[in-house]
Structure formats: C-alpha cells, structure tokens
Amino acid sequence: MEDATVEEAEVSGGAEFAPALVAAHPLGYSVAVAVGPELRVFNLKAGSAVPLSDDxxxxxxxxxxRAISFSANGVLFASAGDDKLVKVWKTDSWCCIRTITSEKRVSAVAISNDGLYVTFADKFGVVWLVSMGETGGGQEPTDNKPVSILGHYCSIITSMKFSPDGRFIATAxxxxKIRITLFPKKPLRGxxxxxxxxxxHTDFVSCIAFTCLSEGPSYLLSGGGDSTVRLWDYINGCLLDTCQVRDKVGEILEPNETEDRNLAVADICATNDGSLVAVAIQSLxxxxxxxxxxxxxxxxxxKVIAMEKCYIPTSLSSSFSADLLWTIMGASNMPNQATSQLFTRLKVIPHFKNDLLASADHVPSVLEDSEVPHGEKLLLALQGSLDIAKQEEVLASVLAALKVSMHKMLVKKQYSEERREQRKRGRNDKKIKK
Known part of the structure; x- marks a missing residue:
C-alpha cells in the first residue's frame, strides 16, 4: 500500500507546468510578459511592441x-528558466547584453539595487552571482563566471528579493523557510x-516582497502553500502578523474547491507606501x-476584486509611478500544448493605491480590453492573440491545472527505494572539476 501511494505521488507531480509571468517597469516605461520560452515586451511610452535583440x-x-525581474531603477532586466540560461537585457534598447549558463535549471533571479550584480538560484538551492561591471574595490579578479554565494541545502528557492536599501537579500x-542574508560589500567572495x-509558514513559501513607509523601516511580506500571507520584521526574524486568506476565499468558492491544496498563495504585490497588498490565489x-x-x-x-470565472491570475506586478495592477493568466508545458498555442490573458486593475482604503464599499472594476492602455495593440503583443474563443480553448486546460500546479511543483515528491536508485543512476548533473 505504501509503495502504491509513493508511485501515485510521483506520477501526479510528473508534469511541471510553467505559469505565465508579468513584470512592470519601475518607472512605468514598459511591461514584460514571459510564457514558455517567449519573452514579450510592450513599450508603454511609445505605444508599441518591442523587438528584442541579442548581442x-x-x-x-x-x-x-521561470523568473523575470527589473532592476530597482529599471535599467536592467533579467530572465531565466528551465533552459539553464540567465539573460540580462538593457531596457533602453531591449538588447541582451549577457547570457549566463547555469549548471542546473533556474528558479529565481534578482538584480542588486546598484545594478552591479545579477543573482540567480538553481533547482539545487544554490544562489549564484555574476558581476555586471568592473570588480574594483579590492575584490578578487573574476572571469565573469557565476560564483556561488549562499545555499539552501538542496531545497528549491522559490523567490529572491533585495531589500529596499540593498543591504540584504531574502531567499524563500x-x-x-525564509533566509535573510547580509549582502556583502565584496559579494564575489560569498x-x-x-x-x-x-x-x-507550515507549507512551502511561494513568494516574498519587501514593503516600507515613505520614511521608515522596511518589512517583508510572504505568501505560501499554507494559504497565509505573513508580515515580518525581517531584521530580527520576528513574525508580526498572519492573515489566513483561506477563510475569506472559502466564503467565495464552492465547497469542493476549498481544500487546502487548492488555495496556495501564488503571488503578492504591494503599493509604494505598503498600505495595500494584492494577493493572487490558486483557485480564486x-x-x-x-x-x-x-x-x-x-x-x-x-475586499476581493472578482474577475470572470475562467480567469485565475498566475502573476501580479505594479510600477512605482503608476496606479495600475497588472495581472496575467497562462502557462506552458501543458499536455498536448504546442508552442504556437502559448496564449495568455491579461487583466489590468486601475487605482491600485491607498485610496482604496478610504472606502471599504468601493470595489474597483477590472478594465475592459478596450480600456487597457494602448488597447488592442498591447493585448496583441502580450497575449499572443485577440481571438478570445481560441484562447479559451487553450486556457481551459490551464484553468484546471492552476488549482493544483504549485503543489505539484513545490511539494517534495516521494519515491520508492527502487525508483530512487534508478534516478541516481540516471542523473546527468555536470560535475564540477576542482
């Protein structure tokens, strides 16, 4: 009986789908979407899709x-994923200036606040760092290859962020667990x-985000598979408050949809002053x-901002200079899904700012497609198609997968002893020569 349970868990977690991601430029210049291997960018100032180039x-x-991120000033952008590549882009020209090869698949990426370093985490739980400029400052000379700076001991890192002052790097x-590490002045030394x-947290941590008052200390927000959003004094490692989102979502969903495994927090996004936090949940x-x-x-x-029944956001983002909350739904690596079917659905929520706190009765409405900035031009560039009927045919399978996807990816799979030995013999990890 035990082996049967083990093998069932193995099969159920076999196909790891890749959720669509969205990131807004900190100054509101552009918005980027990643779905499968495709990176799509729209210039909000020029009102046109951006052609990408690679030098x-x-x-x-x-x-x-699997991960995208703008630098704090928006000058750089990084993308990384299952092909073991980390690509760094200059956002003024959207030209790729660096391609870094990882030894394993990449699960998280972040750029230091000064833009001098790109960090990425692999599936083995190791965080690597690459210098984007001259080392200087008495650091060891480098050949610009990634150097490992910290690790989570064989645990997949799901999210990685730099603190607003750049002094710390948080990894979940x-x-x-969430680890807060002092980012050193000479990071190439570790x-x-x-x-x-x-x-x-009592289940995997899926997302983290820093938040702060205009003047004052910063705090950390986190969400996870235990259906909670938590507020932390990260300097001292103290839990300040916990919000059980499962209780509120349970009032909205059907009774058969309120199982714990269906209500993991997928993403969180806070306003500039930290007074408002948007939360995406698997089944909501x-x-x-x-x-x-x-x-x-x-x-x-x-409050809850309701959307159409077939739309469950997989990623959230907002810029410092605008009051728009960008949300996206989509995925790749789905069964029988071809590259040509990498459709996404984009929804935008206006007035994402602390004004929402003033009136508890006012619920902002989601913008119609015609009301989205630059309308059809933006949607065509970022969604891949304007044919909603055709999209729904593809996204229907995504909708079902979203309700269990994060647990399939992040809960540790259980294998029988025989299967573990087979996996060991079949490993093709690159050996590091000392």
Whole structure:
C-alpha cells in the first residue's frame, strides 16, 4: 500500500507546468510578459511592441522562463528558466547584453539595487552571482563566471528579493523557510553572514516582497502553500502578523474547491507606501486585497476584486509611478500544448493605491480590453492573440491545472527505494572539476 501511494505521488507531480509571468517597469516605461520560452515586451511610452535583440552571443530561451525581474531603477532586466540560461537585457534598447549558463535549471533571479550584480538560484538551492561591471574595490579578479554565494541545502528557492536599501537579500524555499542574508560589500567572495531566518509558514513559501513607509523601516511580506500571507520584521526574524486568506476565499468558492491544496498563495504585490497588498490565489478568479498597517504592524482583509470565472491570475506586478495592477493568466508545458498555442490573458486593475482604503464599499472594476492602455495593440503583443474563443480553448486546460500546479511543483515528491536508485543512476548533473 505504501509503495502504491509513493508511485501515485510521483506520477501526479510528473508534469511541471510553467505559469505565465508579468513584470512592470519601475518607472512605468514598459511591461514584460514571459510564457514558455517567449519573452514579450510592450513599450508603454511609445505605444508599441518591442523587438528584442541579442548581442551576447548566447542562445535564445529554448525552454520555459521561470523568473523575470527589473532592476530597482529599471535599467536592467533579467530572465531565466528551465533552459539553464540567465539573460540580462538593457531596457533602453531591449538588447541582451549577457547570457549566463547555469549548471542546473533556474528558479529565481534578482538584480542588486546598484545594478552591479545579477543573482540567480538553481533547482539545487544554490544562489549564484555574476558581476555586471568592473570588480574594483579590492575584490578578487573574476572571469565573469557565476560564483556561488549562499545555499539552501538542496531545497528549491522559490523567490529572491533585495531589500529596499540593498543591504540584504531574502531567499524563500519550498521547505517553509525564509533566509535573510547580509549582502556583502565584496559579494564575489560569498555572502556568509546570515542576518535572520523568518520561520512560521507550515507549507512551502511561494513568494516574498519587501514593503516600507515613505520614511521608515522596511518589512517583508510572504505568501505560501499554507494559504497565509505573513508580515515580518525581517531584521530580527520576528513574525508580526498572519492573515489566513483561506477563510475569506472559502466564503467565495464552492465547497469542493476549498481544500487546502487548492488555495496556495501564488503571488503578492504591494503599493509604494505598503498600505495595500494584492494577493493572487490558486483557485480564486480574482485578486484579494489586504490592508497593511505598517505602524500597527497588522494585516487585515479589505475586499476581493472578482474577475470572470475562467480567469485565475498566475502573476501580479505594479510600477512605482503608476496606479495600475497588472495581472496575467497562462502557462506552458501543458499536455498536448504546442508552442504556437502559448496564449495568455491579461487583466489590468486601475487605482491600485491607498485610496482604496478610504472606502471599504468601493470595489474597483477590472478594465475592459478596450480600456487597457494602448488597447488592442498591447493585448496583441502580450497575449499572443485577440481571438478570445481560441484562447479559451487553450486556457481551459490551464484553468484546471492552476488549482493544483504549485503543489505539484513545490511539494517534495516521494519515491520508492527502487525508483530512487534508478534516478541516481540516471542523473546527468555536470560535475564540477576542482
């Protein structure tokens, strides 16, 4: 009986789909979407799709992109994923200036606040760093190859962010923990000083985000498979408050949809002043809004912005200079899905700012397709098609997968002893020569 359970878990987790991702330029200049190996960018200032170019001499993405990120000032953009490539782009020309090859698939990527370093995490839980400029400052000379700076001991890193002041790098993993590491002045020598651990989640941590008042200390938000959003004093590793989003979502969904495994937090996004937090949840056709009082250090449920039944956001993003919340739904690596069918659906929520806190009765409406900035031109560039009927045919299978996808990817698979031995013999990891 035990072996049967083990093998069933193995099969159910076999196909790891790749959710669509969205990222807004910090200054509102552009918005980027990643679905499968495709990176799509739209210039919001010029009102046109952006053609991408590559001067790095490396390959284009050939497999699912798992992580995208703008630098703090928006000058650089990084994309990385299952093809073991990390590509760094200059956003003024959208030309790829560096292609870095990882030894394993990449699960998270971040750019230091000064834009001098790109960090990425692989499936083995190791964080690597690459210098984007001259080393200087008495650092060891480098051949611009990635150097490992910290690790999570064989646990997949699900999210990685730099603190607003650039002093710390936060990494979250599927083993319920968040590590806060002091980012050193000479990072090429390693980041060995751990500031704290934020421990409290009872399932995988899927996403983290820093938030702060205009003047004052910053705090950390996290979401996970335990259907909670948590607020942390990350400097001291103290849990300040926990919001059980499952209880609120359970009031909206059908009874058979409220199983714990269906209600993992997929993504979180906070306003500039940290007073408002948007939450995407696996089974929720909409976005949950939380009020965040950083003075009282409290999270509280505010309202739900409902969307059409067939739309469950997989990623959220907002820029510092605009009050638009960008949401996207889509996936690749689905059974019988061809590259030509990499459709996404994009929804935009206006007035994503603290004004929403003033009126609890006012629920902002989602923009219609014709009301989205630049309308059909933007949707065609980022969605891949304007044929909604054709999209729904493809996204129907995505909708079902979204409800269990994160657990398939992040909950540790259980294998029988015989299967474990087979996997060991079949491993093709690249050996590091000392």
């Amino acid at each position: 790095s001499g490396g390959c284009s993405h050939s497999d699912a992109i 993993d599927r083993d319920f 980041a060995n000083e751990i500031q704290s651990f934020c421990l409290g 056709n909409g976005v949950l809004l939380l009020a965040c009082d950083l003075i009282a250090k409290k999270l509280s449920f505010l």
